Amino acid sequence: MPAISRRALDLGTENAFVVLAEVNALIRQGKDIISFCIGQPDFHTPVNIQDAAVKAIREGRHGYTPSAGINELREAVARNVGRSRGLAVEPGDVVVAAGAKPFIGYTVLSTTDFGAGDEVIYPNPGFPIYDSQIRTNGAVPVPISLRESRAFNFDPNELEDRITPKTKLLILNSPHNPTGGVIPRTEMEAIAEILRRHEQIWVFADEIYGRLVYDGEFCSIASLPDMQERTIIADGWSKTWAMTGWRLGFAVNRRLAPSFTTWITNTESCASHISQWAGVEALDGSQDDAQRMRDIFFERRNLIVRLLNQVPGVTCQSPGGAFYVWPNVTEACALIGARDSEEFRVRLLNDAGVAVLADIHFGPRVAGEGQHIRFSYAASNEAIERGVERMADFIRRNTVARASAA
Numbered sequence: 001m002p003a004i005s006r007r008a009l010d011l012g013t014e015n016a017f018v019v020l021a022e023v024n025a026l027i028r029q030g031k032d033i034i035s036f037c038i039g040q041p042d043f044h045t046p047v048n049i050q051d052a053a054v055k056a057i058r059e060g061r062h063g064y065t066p067s068a069g070i071n072e073l074r075e076a077v078a079r080n081v082g083r084s085r086g087l088a089v090e091p092g093d094v095v096v097a098a099g100a101k102p103f104i105g106y107t108v109l110s111t112t113d114f115g116a117g118d119e120v121i122y123p124n125p126g127f128p129i130y131d132s133q134i135r136t137n138g139a140v141p142v143p144i145s146l147r148e149s150r151a152f153n154f155d156p157n158e159l160e161d162r163i164t165p166k167t168k169l170l171i172l173n174s175p176h177n178p179t180g181g182v183i184p185r186t187e188m189e190a191i192a193e194i195l196r197r198h199e200q201i202w203v204f205a206d207e208i209y210g211r212l213v214y215d216g217e218f219c220s221i222a223s224l225p226d227m228q229e230r231t232i233i234a235d236g237w238s239k240t241w242a243m244t245g246w247r248l249g250f251a252v253n254r255r256l257a258p259s260f261t262t263w264i265t266n267t268e269s270c271a272s273h274i275s276q277w278a279g280v281e282a283l284d285g286s287q288d289d290a291q292r293m294r295d296i297f298f299e300r301r302n303l304i305v306r307l308l309n310q311v312p313g314v315t316c317q318s319p320g321g322a323f324y325v326w327p328n329v330t331e332a333c334a335l336i337g338a339r340d341s342e343e344f345r346v347r348l349l350n351d352a353g354v355a356v357l358a359d360i361h362f363g364p365r366v367a368g369e370g371q372h373i374r375f376s377y378a379a380s381n382e383a384i385e386r387g388v389e390r391m392a393d394f395i396r397r398n399t400v401a402r403a404s405a406a
């Protein structure tokens with residue numbers, strides 16, 4: 001039998017998809033599950049964007065496009081990114097792909113050499129694809145710990161300690177998946193200050209949740225002095241305009257745009273032509289629906305944080321952005337006799353029908369930081385109320401059972 005490569009067998013994945021399969025299996029068995037697993041808006045794509053896609057199909061705009069994307073879209077992205085981040089961006093700096101996600105791999109491929117010992121620093125916990133793309137492309141993963149005491153930011157001194165002459169890339173993600181944390185301007189300035197002393201380091205700024213900031217301001221590291229040239233801004237349509245399945249995202253960096261374009265020619269050829277016209281409308285058309293969705297997320301954040309803080313053994317910070325909360329369940333685990341957050345998650349799913357992800361789905365647990373789970377609040381107020389009530393009830397029932405058994 002022909003062998004499967006070690007690289008393929010070792011390739012990491014998004015464990016959210018694994019948990020989702022578990023959840024779907026329970027739903028198929030007729031179980032009533034309230035799910036907080038999915039990292040995508042629970043809204044329809046705005047109608048004006050849908051209409052632009054239908055129009056593109058009817059007008060025959062459904063063939064291949066240039067690998068970097070259609071000019072109209074690159075121009076719209078350049079205007080939009082320039083305006084929102086206060087930068088001078090040319091359409092030629094912009095490359096469009098099937099989501100922001102492919103640029104994670106293209107960036108590792110374009111900034112490190114396989115097996116050369118090139119190091120990439122990235123947040124832990126973090127989006128699991130950072131780790132899997134770093135490893136599979138033969139670079140050295142260097143996780144940096146996010147701390148609850150710092151509102152889920154890393155300590156810039158720890159960054160300084162991790163940098164070596166081999167460090168080629170730093171990945172930042174603000175607002176952050178899974179914690180919802182936002183890197184404040186002062187922290188971003190401290191990071192930029194360190195990077196100025198290390199000319200060899202690129203920055204991948206994953207800004208996919210950049211429009212979903214509820215407290216304070218969104219700060220792109222590219223907008224700080226000397227940072228634009230070395231920063232790859234990655235963003236897209238998935239979260240802001242509820243377009244996850246349209247598969248459309250972009251990266252902005254003048255020097256790397258030609259490399260990204262060549263990677264795309266070698267892989268997907270181009271992003272969906274139809275989605276690209278929809279993307280133009282999303283950027284240039286009415287923003288009313290995007291604003292409405294953001295306002296709803298903001299309300300839900302306040303609701304879920306308030307409710308989770310009433311659950312026995314749970315404390316939950318109010319994260320500044322995205323649509324995730326990252327409650328600390330260390331005490332709740334102790335109350336119900338769960339070894340860790342993963343056992344807590346499995347029991348919560350099977351006993352109470354509430355589906356969440358555990359911290360270990362986003363990287364190894366950080367020593368001294370306790371146990372966490374992730375809720376995506378891309379769910380209705382009613383689901384949030386019922387889901388959190390079920391969790392509180394689950395903890396109470398299991399605490400009582402232990403107490404009476406003792």
Ligand SMILES: Cc1ncc(COP(=O)(O)O)c(C=O)c1O
Nearest residue numbers: 039099100101127177236238249
């Ligand atoms: C941090 C982060 N980056 C990138 C992505 C990928 O987004 P896209 O749908 O644009 O590929 C996600 C999606 O969940 C994400 O959470």
